[in-house]
Amino acid sequence: MSTLADTTAATGAPKTRTPLRPARILLHLFLAGAALAWLAPLLWALYAALRPYGETSDKGYVSWPDKLNFDNFTNAFTQSDMTHYFVNTLIVAVPAVLLTLFLSSMVAFYVSRFDFRVNLFLLLVFTAGNLLPQQVIITPLYRLYLLIDIPGITMSGKLYDSALGLVLIHVAFQSGFCAFVLSNYMRSLPHELTEAALVDGASVWRLYWQIVLPLCKPAMAALATLLSIWIYNDFFWALVLISTGENMPITSALNNLSGQYFTDPNLVAAGALLTAIPTLIVYFALQRQFVSGLTLGANKG
């Protein structure tokens, strides 16, 4: 897909730097100030999290610190059993990301490399489904999840309140977006590539798995980054479809933590920041993929 190549090329290209003029200095001052103001809420949370609760309750929150330490972070981490919730999130996010990419790339392969009559309609169904607000489908979905029995696999014995249920809805919902992006990407690959292989007697599966898929690596990487951040950040599905606190992923567990420790904002601040750390790591490590993914997916709400 076009924008992927565009953004990576443009950001990666060496920039011709103009000498500093007064206008430039002014622009830098403005941008630096704006960037700092932009980060203020996060920095404020960090400052609050670094201070012991006793100190802030005596001196007020806007005051010079006597001591700064990581006690709130360690307390939030241990008292609320965050490792457990991180693992819950991983159990959902890893299979969901992999399955979404796998399934949506197959659909994309189907609609972009062959001209069946249903192609356009199929792609429309997937793309439109992804743009719907989640609340449009949640009531019947919730009922459906309560109806489906899967004894032995989950604690609840149902799709409701299980990691499997969350994986399924993430895959179903996000594959619409990925199918759209990947089909655009695959359509830009030359047709002779697969045609020649097909004439030589290669099976359709081989075409997909050994020829088309390896060529889609850049788009897949961008989508994987984006999907992991979205699925990790999910709050709504888990809120409605998980009832046991034990089974909650990290973002909804944070909701519980804040209810429990609402008298200690510093601890909640530490918890919130801890929750954000994995997404920040993914973002900083794979910044280029993230940004190009977002522009690939400009239709994503």
Added chain:
Amino acid sequence: MTTTPTTSPEAATPPPGSGPAAETTDKKVPRGHRRLLTRRDRLTLGLMAGLPTILHVALVWVTALASIALAFATWDGIGFDSIKWVGLQNFRELFTINPQFWPAVQHNIIWFAALILIPTPLGLFLAVQLDKQIRFSRVYQTAFFLPVVVSMAVIGFVWQLVYNPDTGLINSLIGANQPGHYIDWIGDPDLNLWAILIAASWRHAGYMMILYLAGLKSVDPSLREASALDGANEWQTFKSVIFPTLRPTNTVVLVVTIIEALRAFDLVFVFNKGAEGTELLSILVTNNIIGESSRIGYGSAIAVVLLVISLAVIIPYLIATFRKERQA
């Protein structure tokens, strides 16, 4: 989404034999490889497209249709035989009796208007500044992007630290945390929606900036040169040369913003669970499930309102997009 359809590789370098010309002039030879497929290949293809489609349609579209069906019924959720068909009664009640419905519609509209009026131009402005090939551009970009990466729920908690009446940053700074002159940003129904909207705008502006940056990168540099040669100043160039070329991006931005406004949920839920002053359609639907009163038909009727508005935006947009791509 092709934010920059003019530069798409398909358009730039059409693979020989598969371009539009070949398609229209020689209809006997299918563009794809259909004629080469064995029966086994067809089966494989059917499964490859079929399985994901079944999952997607079952969980997304069948449930959306079920929402429509349930909107015309009352059901306590216990056993199928308690489903009673009541026609339009849920909608009648919704439009006339429910005291939360119209405020929620209004708030959703305010949400959209606020996002399109403040963070969207701000995002565009930041994108234009960052597109000037300056030093540290990446650092600034990252600062503005960061809220987009963080979960909405986490953003809600972070902003609560700013808005908290007793201990929050704002009240502490302006001395409004003393008894007597208290500003309750979260509890006051006249203030809370705007307080949340500031947090939502904070995130949205970063998102818009990314979209516009991508759009600006695809503007043909020769346009700028020509405009500079004609002696246009920065603002004139932007107004009459750059902005018109951003039309595809603007369409995307508009659709994304409408959908964001309809989807808005996490921030509000974390803030005050959509209590007085911050009702939204999404919150009303959800309260029917996780709240104590499970009025399924009623909740579904609200979901249908949400569905109809969404589809009114999504369908024309997708049709226009796909038509353009077919022509490309």
